[in-house]
Amino acid sequence: MTLGVGMVGYAFMGAAHSQAWRTAGRFFDLPLAPDMAVLCGRDAIAATAAAEKLGWRDVETDWKALLTRDDVQLVDICTPGDTHAEIAVAALDAGKHVLCEKPLANSVDEARAMVAAAERARARGVRSMVAFNYRRVPAVALARRLVEQGRIGTVRHVRATYLQDWIVDPEFPLVWRLQKGRAGSGALGDIGAHIVDMAQFVTGDLLTGVSALTETFVRERPLVGESSGLSASGGAGRGTVDVDDAALFLGRFSRGAVASFEATRFATGRKNALRLEVNGSAGSLVFDFEAMNELSFFNGSDDPDTAGFRRILVTEPTHPYVGAWWPPGHGLGYEHTFTHEVVDLVRDLAAGTDPTPSFADGLQVQLVLDAVARSAENGSSWHAIEEVH
Structure with missing residues (x-):
């Protein structure tokens, strides 16, 4: 059986x-064969070129057309945040499974x-995943496993940072990620959402x-x-950046751990x-994405004379996802994370279970982002995070 995808x-x-x-x-045994049925983009010429390059069979210029196509069972949303809610709600109501890029939306509502x-x-029986x-x-999946197994005991401290520098130049243009109406927020939603979830x-x-x-x-x-969502100007003129360039916040977890987070595009x-x-x-x-095939582990019960952080090379077939790929010692890359995402989603869809x-x-991550934004607006005051019901 196939799973027809419209992106x-x-x-x-x-x-x-x-x-x-x-x-x-091609690397994992899947219960459903993904069929890259149709790519959707507003510009027919550009979308056609992208479909040919990326491997999609057909093209549409209106996402609503995906909802009426019999060869599309899942809609994959890779658009700016201001369109997520409209597309996802319509697709789900039309009986299409949905995979939606993060953050889930631009607002809690x-x-x-x-x-x-x-x-x-x-x-x-229609499923969804962010x-x-x-x-x-x-x-990262191995780190979760070790925490679940109690290998580090009770969690007390969490430190998370996500640092980029792609907008350091003040002459970098006002792209959609720098506009609140399109992106919802700046570094907070773009990369801060990742470290909150992680x-x-x-x-x-x-x-x-x-x-x-x-x-x-x-x-x-x-x-x-x-391309920025503004009126064309031929490169002349300037516009206002109305999102954050950097977000820093302290947090507390429900079981008592304390945390610090930093997300910036100015490092x-x-x-x-x-x-x-x-x-x-x-x-x-300790996990560092610049060494993404490694995890550092300190065992507090080791002999103090020889204790230290142990470098785990996460390339063994017993490690999460790795067995489908290469022999031990042959590392994976950024693109593999998306493949693993698809694998988990397809398997859950076939089993009729809820993807994660x-x-x-x-929504829970969105509530964290909202609390961060409100705290920053109110002089760094403490803001509780509402529970998802």
Whole structure:
């Protein structure tokens, strides 16, 4: 049996998702064969070129057409955040499974509407998942396993950072990720969402409150025309940056652990530096995406004379996801995380089980982001995080 996929959007995330749909069934035994049925984009010429390059069989210029096609059973949403809710709700109500890029939406209200649609659809056997791909890094999945096994004891401290530098130049243009109307927030939603989800995933615990500050270092940038969602200007003129460039916040988990988070796109020299450290009563774990095939583990019960952080090379066939790929010692890359995402999703769809992270999980992250933004607006005051019901 096949799973017909219709994907909306074909830029950075669209290319990553396409790679995943192309390769998942070639390395993993899947109960359903992904069929890359149709790519959707507003520009027919550009979408056609992208479909040919990325491996899609057909093209549509209106995402609503995907909802009427018999060869599409799942809609994969790789568009800016301001379109997530409309597309996802319509697709679920039309009986299509949905994979939606993170963050789930641009606001809590939109995320709630998406969760409601997911619950309606679930009653009819229609499933949904939000795409936090870093959960599928083998070393991150191994870290979660070790925490679940009690290898580091009671979690006490969490430190999470995600550092980039792609907008350090003040003449970098005002692209859609720098506009609140399109992106919802800046570094907070773009990369901060990842470390919030990763910290909660690895610890198996949820944040209950935060105290935050945000900063926008460059408040005006050159306009770039229609691609930014602004009126065309031929490169002349400047527009306002109305999202954060950096977000820093403290947090507390429900079981008592304390945490610090930093997300910035102004860490000069850092390209995609994601790091998570978890300290427990009996040990510690450290993951650094710049060495993504490794996990550092400290066992607090080791002899002090020889104790130290142990480097685990996460390439053994017993490690999460790794057995389908290469012999031990042959590392994986960023693109594999999306393949693992697709593998888990397809297997859950075939089994009739709920994929994770769910839209409810995506809403919970959205509530954290919202609390961070409100805390920053109110002088870093402590803001409790509402529970998802």
